[in-house]
Amino acid sequence: MLLAAPHINIDHPALRELAGLIVITLLMTVGVAYATWYERKIVARMQYRLGPTRNGPFGLLQPIADMLKLLVKEDLRPATADPVAWELSVFAIFIPAFLAFVAVPFTADWLISPLPLSLLYLVAVSGLSFIGFLLAGWGSDSKYALLGGMRAAAQLISYEIPLLLALLGVVMITSSADVYQIILYQDHVPLVVWQPLGFMIFLTASIAEVERPPFDIPTGESEVAGGVFIEYSGIRWSMFQLTSYVNMYVFALLGAFVFLGGWQFPFGTDWGWGWQLLLTVAKMSLFIVFYLWVRASLPRMRVDQLMSYAWKVLIPFALLQIFLNGLVIVYDAPDIALLLTSGAGALGLAYTAHKLVRRGAPRKPLQMVPVRARSSA
């Protein structure tokens, strides 16, 4: 990682970026591998289990073994599959997820390259991955896959809007679309304080964007038995898994930077890159653990509930958030107004989400028909 930090000065920018990217690639691979490991560990503990223990100490070699095994497994292509779509889909899903790392400032001075509109860039790039899903679904000529692909695309696009709008609220406050600037803005107070509503929306939308439960409809095991990836095997399938975890990392990082203040809050920039990296990783892990926790405890939503939740709840509330921010900022009210309005909005969101399922009259409880002992021993 030092390689990527500019004080090891590799003179030409292109070379530095190249080195940084390679480092990121390695880190990403290892990170993803161990993400699966601690996912299995944490979820196992939530289920009275132990998780991997036997391969290596604490099963630490488990992810390595899985990767190797998947690498040396035959990868099949159904005869009826469309060859071009089949081959392309892997690239089309993986590369956009990977691109996002270019604009991620891990510390104050470790950043592959500063993009002036990096926030917009991140969203735009991660929004491209639906092409891969549609290709995989359409190309692998299986009904489950096609259904999964269409669902995936519909879900991705539906939740991209609330995501964008929630981030817009932040942009309005910091008046910059650059993640770096946004982090610098939150030296005293992380933005989650000013934007509870935006944060909630972002959290939900990001889970949906990475297709983790309870929004894992495209890959829902109990319905479409693995969904888009059902036909893929061996290394291709593991590439898809890799991508979904990379996406998870990207959104966790984004959340950590935009709402939790990244490496800035609370120590500020001057504690050296070690601290900053630690902060970044810690805040990112918060998100990831939250994702795992949700995964282990919540059932899957139905597709119509998913859609109506995006369009009827999240988007109107996101628009409301923007409007409130605008009012407060344009008529420069004190910052506390942001907190109050947005907090109220957050409560409203929670209440609506509650109401959405509790439609109609409250259900009658079960009637208990008593049975009395007739004879006795």
Next chain:
Amino acid sequence: MIGILKSMAQTARVVFRKPATVQYPEVHREIPNRDRAFPVLIWDEEHDEPFCTGCHACERACPVECMTVVMKDNPKHATGESKRRKIIDEFWIDYGRCMRCNICVEVCNFEAIGMNNTWAGHELSRFDRKELVMDLDQLMAQSKAGKVDPGLRA
């Protein structure tokens, strides 16, 4: 919302409870005395011969017909060492087919067969299903070594 938080709290609570896992290959948990693994023949210590007289009762009673019994005259009876006139000559049980129903044990009048209640009676994976057909020696080895005391005899 409240319900969701409730279920998440539940999973969080479980994290701090003790896992239920028994680490199998290292730890073999206590196996009940009545456990019915697979039928084995019992060795008569004092006469130093199997109890089984090869009376075919179990063979007839086995619902899946997985036993084969061959009877012979008992040489020891001729020499007067034992009261058993007939004794088992050959005995096969196809563990691959046995449904562990305990009937053979119940019909045996000589308490000569019993259900194995040790782990050795369970860890029987084989690469070839012919190896699952146990002959007389394999059936008696365990009780010869005094390793088995069936909880369930007739």
Next chain:
Amino acid sequence: MPFHTLLDNYLAVFLAVIIGFFLVATALIAARIFAPFSKEKGKSISYECGMLPIGQTRSQFHVRYYIFAILFVIFDVEAVFLFPWAVNLAHASYTAFWDMVLFIGILGAGLAYAWKKGVLQWNK
């Protein structure tokens, strides 16, 4: 910002594309080398819970997917328009703000219309 830096920044993106491409490609090639391959006809039948595939796969889909797609397009455009507005909202005039509120309002009306028409309902 000066031009060459912008291009340099995005140079990183192009590099990333190339690296990502090679990452996947090398993985696929490695699999080719190390995995045992064999030709059987059953393998190439697409998976359908152990049955032979029935019916036509690339068959009709509900038009509702299209509706959500077009809703997405509209709101995507809106969000993109909002970005420049949001960036210098801090020193923007009231009129700019209310302009945008009007803009959102119009599109919100569109959403409300779709809602009223029940296309958001996904009524099966």
Next chain:
Amino acid sequence: MENVAAGVSLQHYVVLSMILFSIGVYGVLARRNAVLILMSVELMLNAVSINMVAFAVYTAPSLFQGIIFAIFIIAIAAAEVGLALGVILRIFRNRGTANVDEVDSLKW
């Protein structure tokens, strides 16, 4: 301000956009499938907006209408594609074809 164009002058962009435009024209004329025709139209639109932006940044940096135009083009194109595809869908459902030559009657 140093010469940031670094050897790429306005003509390059203009020529590029022209090539793109004529490819689009070819597509519109040659294809029969409505969706493909729509795609070709998109190509032409892109050619136009490349042209606009190029002129804007090269010749009229002070009042860059070109860029604004490009933004509007993109926005309107989105709406246009949406409607056009809707109509194509409609036709396809009623006629079982997405082929423009067969959709020649005004009413059916």
Next chain:
Amino acid sequence: MEQVTAQKAAPATTPEKQVEGAPVVVPEREKTGIEREAERLTPAPFEPGTALYRQILPGIVQVPADALLAVSRKASLWPMTFGLACCAIEMIATFMPKHDLDRFGIVPWPSPRQSDVMIVSGTVTKKMAPAVKLLYEQMPNPKWVIAMGACATNGGPYTRYDRVMQGVDKIIPVDVYVPGCPPRPEALMDGLLALQHKIMEERSK
């Protein structure tokens, strides 16, 4: 339904072909019962397949490579979720907290495409046989089969009934037999460990 399956049975048409002409439809002759029975009972084709590196790498490198791959394979055996009958309950119990197969890195997957080992847990009837064969074929190499319980081994309690397969090894090659009706979870784990040993032994094949 038959009609539709007939369509699918036609040689696969890539999209390009489909644009030229209609997908070919060959009407399928109704099979006689005897033919269908014979079809059910024919074993599934199986080639272990050869890895390219065996030809290109020198032997001296192959030995460690084999060992490494074998270790990684045995360290993450992914069974296909395939519950047939009563034994399936014990199979599920084996994945559950008390005897957590995840400790061995064994996690179930719904699709055969991603699974390495097929645990045939229960009675295989002759109606089920084609599905079992197809699923087995759809698993990518390398693949293994565990016959769990008496029924999968040789028909078990139901041997005497006509429509029950006399053991799943009649149609697919079985690596490990786990006796019992049903085998208790520890027995299944024992079988999986045996399979791991087998993988290590057969690594150079």
Next chain:
Amino acid sequence: MTQVFFYIMAATVISGALGVVLVRSVVYAALFLVMSLLGVAGVYLLLSVEFLALVQVLIYSGAVMVLIIFVLMLTRVEDLKQNLDGDQRPLAAVAALALLGAFITVASQTTWPRNVDELTVVPFTSISDALFNRWAVPFEIASGVLLVALVGAVVISMQEEGER
């Protein structure tokens, strides 16, 4: 370096476009269109209009492509047994080439008002300023157009509801 990039981008754009008009499968054509659009985004970058490039990626290769691919899925154009090109192909080619020639000549004949080898960078903020002060009215109109599109699509779909 700039030149290299320009030529890479131009190659991407043009080859993508050629793919769109020449390839024989609709889905592949859509893929080529994505390629071409991304290339155009690259061109915008070369022209130092970052915002526009991102918008291009977000809306064109994002949203618009969703629409197109969904329609391809909905109308199985892929399975239609019809060929995609008309018989007026040669004519079209001639016309397009003629047009191109005309364009080139015009472009080469023209004398530009000022030095066109230099490009001035337009800052993002000034774009947004202009967008909300000088161009406020067309802006609202654009929103109106979007609304119309939305309503139109909804209406079409509501007709769709009838036969399912």
Next chain:
Amino acid sequence: MVLEQGHAVEIVDMPINMGPQHPSTHGVFRMVLAVNGEQVVNVTPHIGYMHRGGEKLMEAMDFRQGIGYADRTEYLAQFHAELGYVMAVERLMDLKVPDRAEYIRVILSELNRLSSHFMFMGAFGIDAGLFGTSFTFAFVQRENLLDLFEEVSGDRLMYAYFRVGGLAWEVTDNFVQRVHEVLKQAQQGIRDLDDLMTKNEIFMGRCQNVGAFSAKQAISYGMSGPLLRASGVPWDLRKDEPYSVYDRFNFEVPVGNYGDVYDRYLVRLEEMKQSIKIIEQALEQLPPEGPIVPEKMPRRLRTPPGEVYSKVESPRGEWGVYLVSKGGDKPYRLKMRSPSFCNLSALREMTIGQYLADAVMILGSMDIVLCCVDR
């Protein structure tokens, strides 16, 4: 279906094949769903993938050997299966089962109901898309119950413990206290599952008003057990036709109001609590010692000619055994009335018009046992 140009496209429904191997068709059930968009417009269930002739084989077995096959037919409610079978034989031979045996039978059957319902809870959670958590919660408890069963009968699943006339052998000495322990843990487990699922909004949203079935329909399909009760029919064999000693306990029969998936879940949850109540009463009334088989128990089981139908309330509903004997030690004809089969017959009517995802939930809410359907 080949597209013709020039006239309107008929929009085909996509046939989706679920099973025989599918994570969420319990066992090897196969259903072909015709799906339009996300809506199920037609369901074609295919059964028979697990038909292994249990009934026919039992006709070739004597009454003791048959018990093992009864176990293997209803492999989630083995004790109920055995009870139905042995009760039929007892009726024929009119044997009077001693009290102690009856009480132990009741206790074990109710424990078995617990274990079976735990299984349902787990599987249902999976169908709802809960990543294995409900399954693990349920199985922790189920394992305790199985341990108890093993201590008593010697096997984890196939107990063969109820015999004609009584029980195979005495229960273990610490039986009562062990049952108390297991019950305590089971209550804990029920609470866990309750917290995990019942009030969860997403879970409610998935379950409520899905696959609703009116009492009339339910009766017309001959449904029984929790499904019937969830549809609002207070019919429970333990209450209406008490067999064994069920007429000696006070308990309550939960009855649903809406007959949808959520009600079925709630009814089962409540039944578990009721079972615990029954077991506690039974443990109090259990005679400390006494015979477990009748005094004049014949050495060989031979029935007089005749026919008999005996039914018990299994966790899935009415488990009936119809037995014809022409004398001798084998049944002449044996027919098992499997609740799973009758409940499953309603699948089509319940599923049509629902979402694809709900089809899975509905199938899960039926809690079928495939060997019991196909036999």
